[in-house]
Amino acid sequence: MNTIQAIRGMNDVLPGDVSAWQHVERHARTLLGTYGYEEIRPPMVERTELFRRSIGEVTDIVEKEMYTFDDRNGESLTLRPECTASVVRAAIEHGLLRTPGRRVWTMGPMFRYERPQKGRYRQFHQIDVELLGVAEPSAEAELILMTRRLWKALGVSGLALELNSLGSRDIQARYRTRLAEYFSAHAPALDEDSLRRLETNPLRILDSKNPSMQTLIEEAPRIVDEHDGDARAHFDRLLATLDEAGVEYRVNPRIVRGLDYYTGTVFEWTTGELGAQGAVCGGGRYDNLVAEIGGPASPAIGFAIGLERLVALLKAQSVELPAARPHAYLAAAGARASILAHAVAERLRDAVPELCLVVDAGHGSFKAKLRRADRSGARIALVLGEEEAGSGRIAVKDLRARGPQSVVSIDELADHVTRNVFAG
Ligand code: HAM
Numbered sequence: 001m002n003t004i005q006a007i008r009g010m011n012d013v014l015p016g017d018v019s020a021w022q023h024v025e026r027h028a029r030t031l032l033g034t035y036g037y038e039e040i041r042p043p044m045v046e047r048t049e050l051f052r053r054s055i056g057e058v059t060d061i062v063e064k065e066m067y068t069f070d071d072r073n074g075e076s077l078t079l080r081p082e083c084t085a086s087v088v089r090a091a092i093e094h095g096l097l098r099t100p101g102r103r104v105w106t107m108g109p110m111f112r113y114e115r116p117q118k119g120r121y122r123q124f125h126q127i128d129v130e131l132l133g134v135a136e137p138s139a140e141a142e143l144i145l146m147t148r149r150l151w152k153a154l155g156v157s158g159l160a161l162e163l164n165s166l167g168s169r170d171i172q173a174r175y176r177t178r179l180a181e182y183f184s185a186h187a188p189a190l191d192e193d194s195l196r197r198l199e200t201n202p203l204r205i206l207d208s209k210n211p212s213m214q215t216l217i218e219e220a221p222r223i224v225d226e227h228d229g230d231a232r233a234h235f236d237r238l239l240a241t242l243d244e245a246g247v248e249y250r251v252n253p254r255i256v257r258g259l260d261y262y263t264g265t266v267f268e269w270t271t272g273e274l275g276a277q278g279a280v281c282g283g284g285r286y287d288n289l290v291a292e293i294g295g296p297a298s299p300a301i302g303f304a305i306g307l308e309r310l311v312a313l314l315k316a317q318s319v320e321l322p323a324a325r326p327h328a329y330l331a332a333a334g335a336r337a338s339i340l341a342h343a344v345a346e347r348l349r350d351a352v353p354e355l356c357l358v359v360d361a362g363h364g365s366f367k368a369k370l371r372r373a374d375r376s377g378a379r380i381a382l383v384l385g386e387e388e389a390g391s392g393r394i395a396v397k398d399l400r401a402r403g404p405q406s407v408v409s410i411d412e413l414a415d416h417v418t419r420n421v422f423a424g
Contacts, residue, residue, distance in 0.1 A: 009114070009122030011308075019321045020311045025107065027153045028127050028305075035146050037103040037129060042086035044109065048076040053293055054085035056260025058201035065112040079111035082259070083128045084286070084302055085293070091132055092295035100133030100298075107307075119277025119309050129283075130302035132290070137238035139301045140265045140285065145245055147269060147281055147303065155319040156310070159269045159280060161247065163238075164255040166223055166262050167231040169288060175226045176202055182220055189216050206256045222253040231264070238265060261286040265301070273316045274309055281305040325356075325377035327421045329399075331369035332361040334386035341384055344394065344410055351414035355421070374399055379421050382413070396420065 067079040179202040194205045266284030283303025290298040332341035341361035373381040383395040397405040
């Protein structure tokens with residue numbers, strides 16, 4: 001019979017990798033809490049309409065990458081390709097926007113039918129952070145400073161910050177006209193996708209990965225040249241705030257992002273250490289989205305970190321991670337000892353709740369069990385044979401210092417373990 005394998009682009013995170021994921025999750029959770037962000041957990045499936053309206057009809061995500069299906073009622077649903085839209089939908093639905101300066105975050109899987117490659121998957125995970133109701137550049141600064149602190153807490157280095165400002169919808173409309181004129185004048189050089197986008201959304205031509213169009217894109221008009229006084233002042237204040245806080249950045253007028261809801265500042269943290277998929281974190285301001293999906297007019301800004309990419313960076317930089325090793329490994333062999341093993345282990349867990357203890361009381365020889373104890377990385381082995389079981393005692397073997405084992409009474413085991421495992 002054929003074995004069933006995971007779906008292409010959807011990965012198992014195996015026990016050996018989980019410690020890196022947990023390292024990131026733990027630090028992010030703590031850090032977000034210290035900046036006043038609260039967790040929110042929207043569902044993974046939403047009405048398709050939500051993503052069409054927010055991400056934009058003429059984007060790669062909506063045109064070609066969504067996992068969309070009809071449910072049994074014939075309603076069109078979609079596995080979330082990102083979760084800003086869901087967070088905003090939830091905030092509107094539950095009145096969270098009544099308090100301006102609402103800070104929320106969420107974490108979980110997203111789904112995009114992209115061509116899988118290193119750093120690009122069909123199921124991937126994000127930590128998504130949104131700050132709702134703050135129009136001033138202080139919001140941008142807070143998010144950027146928080147991410148900088150997260151990189152430091154995690155021990156990753158070398159991430160570069162790139163910023164751009166897309167301006168208001170009016171500015172974008174003017175820019176769209178300019179771009180349409182420019183690309184129309186070069187229509188023979190456009191590929192099929194771009195020709196179609198010329199009609200529907202010329203800004204998206206800038207997303208094209210087609211190598212033969214890159215020079216044309218490089219030489220295209222820049223949105224910054226369309227900025228009015230307000231857009232320029234907002235961006236300048238942000239840059240001044242970042243300068244004051246000692247943040248290094250590069251203004252990159254080519255960052256347009258792949259989602260249509262952005263207005264104003266957009267930013268990405270990128271690395272050259274992961275090959276082609278170097279964006280570890282991306283986000284920006286989306287002051288029109290709340291109203292566009294039916295809520296009260298409200299400015300907002302956010303970002304999302306790609307967890308697969310961040311974990312890959314941790315590994316590439318050999319960041320030291322807390323090892324997931326048990327403190328103690330209880331090896332029991334023999335009929336009476338195997339029955340006793342769990343009772344002994346439970347007494348020990350009652351007395352030393354922080355103890356990480358693995359119980360090996362199944363079939364097999366002591367030799368095999370002690371080999372497994374060694375391999376587990378445990379500090380000590382607790383050896384329970386028929387003889388010990390009969391006399392109410394247990395042998396304790398230090399697996400690091402190859403000294404003689406000591407035999408202690410089961411009544412004194414908790415004290416002995418505490419002294420040997422937790423004292424240095
Ligand atoms: P995004 O740039 O589409 O933005 O995704 C954010 C991050 O998710 C990327 O920088 C990348 O690290 C990761 N990512 C995206 N697609 C994939 C993939 N196929 N495989 C692996 N990782 C991936 C958003 O999703 C916006 N919702 C961010 C945001 C929040 N803007 C405002 N608030």
